[in-house]
Amino acid sequence: MEEMRVVFAGFGGQGLLFAGKVVAYAGLLDDHEVSWLPSYGPEMRGGTANCSVTLSDEPIGSPLIMNPNVLIAMNNPSFIKFENEVTPGGKIFIDTSLVNKKPEREDCEVFELEATNMAEEAGLKGLANIVLVGKMLKETGFCSYETIEAAIRKTVPARKAALIDKNLEALKLGMQ
Amino acid sequence: MAQAEEKIVYERPHSLAKFVTNYCPGCTHGIVNRLVAEVIDELGIEGETIGVSPVGCSVMMYNFFNCDFLEAAHGRAPAVATGVKRVHPDKVVFAYQGDGDLASIGMAETVHAATRGEKLTIIFINNAIYGMTGGQMAPTSLPNQVTQTSPYGRDVSTAGYPVRVCELLSSLDGVAYLERVTVDSPKNIRKAKKAIKKAFQNQIDGIGYSLVEVVSTCPTNWGMTPTDAFEWMRENMLPYYPLGVYRDVVAEGFANAAEAAAARAADCPIAMADNPQLAALPSKQKVEDAMNKAQGGER
Amino acid sequence: MAEKVLMKGNEAIAESAIRAGCRFFFGYPITPQTELAAYMAKRMPKEGGTYLQAESEVAAINMVYGASAAGARVMTSSSSPGVSLKSEGVSYIAGADLPCLIINIERGGPGLGSIQPSQSDYWQATRALGHGDFQMVVYAPSTVQEMADLAYGAFDIADKYRTPVMILGDGMLGQMMEPVELPEPRTELPEKPWATTGHGNKREKNIANSLYLVAEELEKTNFERFERYEVIKANEQMxxxxxxxxxxxxxxxxxxxxxxxxxxxxxxxxxxxxxxxxxxxxxxxxxxxxxxxxxxxxxxxxxxxxxxxxxxxxxxxxxxxxxxxxxxxxxxxxxxxxxxxxxxxxxxxxxxxx
The missing domain is CATH 3.40.50.920 (Rossmann fold)
Structure with a gap:
């Protein structure tokens, strides 16, 4: 596969690290080289949290992504911070329930969806992250549905197993 | 034919090694070392005992005893002893520390080992001066006491006040037993030995952290004869550091330090979450009375 | 072959150390090594081990000294400013020829510095973390898998040469997740006849000590230690x-x-x-x-x-x-x-x- 460098960015508490982990697990299950790196420290307390996930068939150099070819943005500050870092031809996914800044990149494919509103209306509050992963999977085809489902089953902690179905619903919502 | 039966009235305790100590003539370390060794012998625990020596005049205690020994960095004996005890909870671990080691550079280690309720025995030698380095001011040097680094006398307005260790530690829940003794007379030596033995027995019985403070002398650095030093100690140190029991959870009616701590925390739901036998415990008031008494010593 | 799992570097070190037979962890919280201590706090009680949050880094490393002398596989972890505080204890551990594992998940310095990844403790780690004539083995993993493998092997090296061993990582390696295959749990650990365990009236007393008041005696122990370092240099370069x-x-x-x-x-x-x-x-x-x-x-x-x-x-x-x-x-x-x-x-x- 072509190296996929995804930045998930937004507020702490939106499940960005979890979404990143789902994508990383999918890469592991498909036997790719995988790295996942969170931002950490005070910025995680409500500012711009983000995480970098790389899937590749070559050993991964820096796990810190400077030039993503996929960006998932879940708030304005994050979108402003990362929009211009995306490589030309990259894909940008915006949760327009929370981002009102208009995208300016014309050399990228931009996908806008009201992920947070969609999730809430479907009774899936808090799962906009996975709605966006669903959309990203549909547009990039980076793995099969079977793989991502298995990745979700791996990533949801055992004590929260009841949430697996909700996550799968959210995934399908994004894939529509 | 009738020969006088040989009767041994005094001999070297088995746990004390045949080694010439580095202690000065008239120093109380020799007495207290021996008391510790006698207690180890009497309890029959030499093979189960692991000692920790401090930095100070007793730094080379690992040579003076026949049990296993560790030499710790200055002030860290309670942390080192914690490490040993956590690995061997069934063994007897004691630390022997001076005032600079225990109450100055090692105060954090002292307080936290106590509040964790480490089942350790601490022997604390308080002679109000740094002996090994040649007579500097200690955390327990008295107001106006002249030392090499308080040549005009300890000025409390700049150097602050001495630390009363037993009083300080008596407020901590992990503590089972605190007693301040001295060794200036046969009677007091016997009392001191009794306290040291209790501090070891408490550990064997799993009752909690026990510390015995021995108000001591330093004839060399005080610049006095041993007898004058005792006289000075009685006159000046004992009023500041009154002898007595500062905490004894067993005497207060508890099985151990944990039970006393639980009684004191009886009104705190989260602290009591894992303590179903709350009703069986002595009342909180009883603990508080004991604590108040402890602050003033039991004389 | 064991299943590959996705783990943070910090967690992989911790799990691997447990599998190497480490049952004693003494530490103090600091970013960016936090997950390591948190993982130990969660896992150690389930393995019958000890996780103890010490009052300070200074106390933590001295607890390591005590536990190591008592014969246990033991470790501590920290990040740059905290590692500086440990330097006293590390010197004593080296001086008493005791084995242990020390983790430094480095952050920017000097001083309180930053919490972002850094390698600015290279000199500190390799020139001697503490006063006196000594060295310690220092590993620098570059992947989460290597963090797991080196942590596992570090205890053997520490025991073999009776020396502190350090794993020098950084905030990036500690925080990142990669697939990792964890080593099999150790079932047998080396005997330590030198340990201060209580002589049980069966042997001569053991002493853990770094004090030698006779200069020639200290020189002799330093010579012996540096001969051991020559063996390490000959056999352990990677x-x-x-x-x-x-x-x-x-x-x-x-x-x-x-x-x-x-x-x-x-x-x-x-x-x-x-x-x-x-x-x-x-x-x-x-x-x-x-x-x-x-x-x-x-x-x-x-x-x-x-x-x-x-x-x-x-x-x-x-x-x-x-x-x-x-x-x-x-x-x-x-x-x-x-x-x-x-x-x-x-x-x-x-x-x-x-």
């Missing part, structure tokens, strides 16, 4: 080479910066520049022998580090002026980019053409 055989320019980098250097070297090769990567895995002993084998063939060296230039000293000591040794680094918690390193490689390459 390094990895990528495309070094025909390389004109050898980039030397360890840990996180070696990942960036690897990308840069790959890009340089794509441009036709003959670059290679030499990656020290042991920082002490420095992999002198393997690096020495490249001297005379390579035309230039470039040390890439996340500091102001520390390992470059060791590279120069090996190269001994046979070729120019250049340095590129970012500091304070800034991570260099492959593009920056590639630029530097190009620059050096142009110089070679003259």
């Amino acid at each position: 390094s990895e080479e990528v495309d070094c055989e025909d390389a004109d320019i050898i980039v030397v980098a360890f840990g996180a910066s070696s990942r960036i250097a690897r990308s840069a070297v790959r890009a340089a090769r794509e441009e036709g520049i003959k670059a290679g990567l030499f990656r020290p895995i042991t920082l002490w002993p420095f992999p002198t022998d393997a690096l020495k084998a490249t001297v005379g063939k390579a035309k230039a060296y470039l040390s890439v580090e996340m500091n102001m230039g520390q390992m470059v000293d060791d590279v120069r000591l090996v190269v001994e002026g046979a070729a120019p040794v250049d340095f590129y680094g970012r500091t304070g918690g800034v991570i260099p980019t492959p593009a920056e390193v590639l630029d530097k490689i190009r620059q050096i390459n142009e110089g070679l053409g003259e």
